Amino acid sequence: MPAEATASYTESPYYLQAVAALARSRPVTAHRDIYCSNGMKLVAGGTRLGDEQFERLAQHKLTEPLDGMLISDRAIDAACLAIEAGKILEHDPVYARLANRAGDPLAVKHGLAALRLPPPLLMRLTVMREQRPDIFEHSLRTSMIACALALRLKLDAGDRATLLLAALCHDVGEMHTDPLLLASGHNITPDERRFIHVHPLTGNVLLSCIPGFPPAARLAILQHHERQDGSGYPAGLRAGKISPLAKLLAVADVAETVIRRFDLPRLDMLARLHHSRFDAAAVDALRDLIHSTPQDAHQMRQERGPAFQLAHLAEVLRAWFALRSAFEHQVAPTAPERSPLAFLFERMNSIRQLVLQAGFDPDHSDSMLDIAHDDPGILLELRTMLDEMEWLQLDLANEIDRRSAELLGLSRTPLTDLLRHLRHEDCGAQCRNDAPYLMQCSK
Known part of the structure; x- marks a missing residue:
């Protein structure tokens, strides 16, 4: 039994499948013996691996990660x-x-x-x-x-x-x-x-x-x-x-x-x-x-018009104000770090400040759009800001999901309403999937 056989390593099935797929298109060879954790030899050094060998590897814990024991033709360098x-x-x-x-x-x-x-x-x-x-x-x-x-x-x-x-x-x-x-x-x-x-x-x-x-x-x-x-x-x-x-x-x-x-x-x-x-x-x-x-x-992709996006942003902020009113007694102003909602107060206040700092007021969207349509530079700024605000809102919804265990003791109705507006249902599956990758990246 080799000395390293006391180690135990479980290879990811998804990675193992990827290596097996590679081996069907080019030679993948064990450059030395491959053992499982109990000391049994699974593949002899010099063997070109095929589906049979990969099925055997998938059934056992190995002594070390697979990458260290395999070589491939036309490998990258x-x-x-x-x-x-x-x-x-x-x-x-x-x-x-x-x-x-x-x-x-x-x-x-x-x-x-x-x-x-x-x-x-x-x-x-x-x-x-x-x-x-x-x-x-x-x-x-x-x-x-x-x-x-x-x-x-x-x-x-x-x-x-x-x-x-x-x-x-x-x-x-x-x-x-x-x-x-x-x-x-x-x-x-x-x-x-x-x-x-x-x-x-x-x-x-x-x-x-x-x-x-x-x-x-x-x-x-x-x-x-x-x-x-x-x-x-x-x-x-x-x-x-x-x-x-x-x-x-x-x-x-x-x-x-x-x-x-x-x-x-x-x-x-x-x-x-x-x-x-x-x-x-x-x-x-x-x-x-x-x-x-x-x-x-001119390369910008617009998924929806600015009037729709401004209305949605206003709805998000109104839902936030309603949640804040319902829960403000649970967030100690002098010690927000001890509240399960402290992160949400911080992030939503940040969103609101970003809107105001950009010089836009979603509650007066008609006048904003009139000015923007008369000035291509302002329209570009408005559209870009609104696109990024949508990604930021979706990212916050994902963060609420990640922290759901911390929020179990709180009333769900106002929080659910805010989540519904943050995700807004007509956004589409791809929009929802891209958001965490962009904002947490920001895949």
Whole structure:
């Protein structure tokens, strides 16, 4: 019995299925013997794995993660990553703009090419690229934005490399999530959302099993969904307890999603509206890098008119005032941190202040629309602000779901009414699914 047979590791069935699918299209070989936790040999070294071997592996706990025991033909490496980044820079003008304004257009290619990527990590990235290309593409582009931010903020070479590696690997935990939950159009339930929220923890555990993976990169991955105001996950940390690299990774992660799904004006407005949730220096650097111009505005996608959105925002605020009136005796003004509703008071007050600071009044929408229609610049500002307000409201609804255990003792009627308005039912399944990814990111 090998010495390592005392260890016990259960491989995710979703990841095992992805590796098995890869093995049907190219050789995947055990480069050494694979044992289960009781010391029985499951696969001999040198064996090309097929469905029979994967079925056997699925039935046993292993002595270590599968990535460390397999190799694949045409596996990805650092040079491949640099080539892929080069293609993006060549064909995507937004990323070319980011790279140029960062001061060194070739920095990300050189940085990726210089990464030291252990074989188990290369195996996992290969499976990601071939079986979950959406996650791979998001991760690579996020690493490119993170590199630009690091250059703009003048991080030293060591921190730049660590951030680049963390960005490249920040969603490896999603390879252990049921892909059906992340599929476009799937309406995620509150119970399902917890499986998505665990992916930073899963990534941290997976990468801790890879010898030599930098602890600072793992910490950034663990915390990349944390938010300055404590509204993130998995630990609900506030600014002082979030690592500096995690703060940069959070901004890069959200920026990639918004650029891919929407446009630069929306990204610029998101950065302005969510200043309390993200690191100010990182947000300022991002806005400088994207340098949104009026010429970018024609790319905007409008899902509904501003009159509809203004009316909905007014309904949300009225529902909030009703809930606040019903529950204000339960929230001690001198000690809000001890109330289960303290987070909700903070977030809704923040939403209201953002609306007012932007110079808009949803209770007087007709006059606002008249002014906006006479000025294309104001109309663009209004539409972008309202789009982001909708994402913020949906994100708050998801946070209420996450904290439902804390709210069990409270009367549900006013809270349910607010949730109904925050989600507003005609939004559609895709809108609901995108919100947590954008606002908690901000997938």
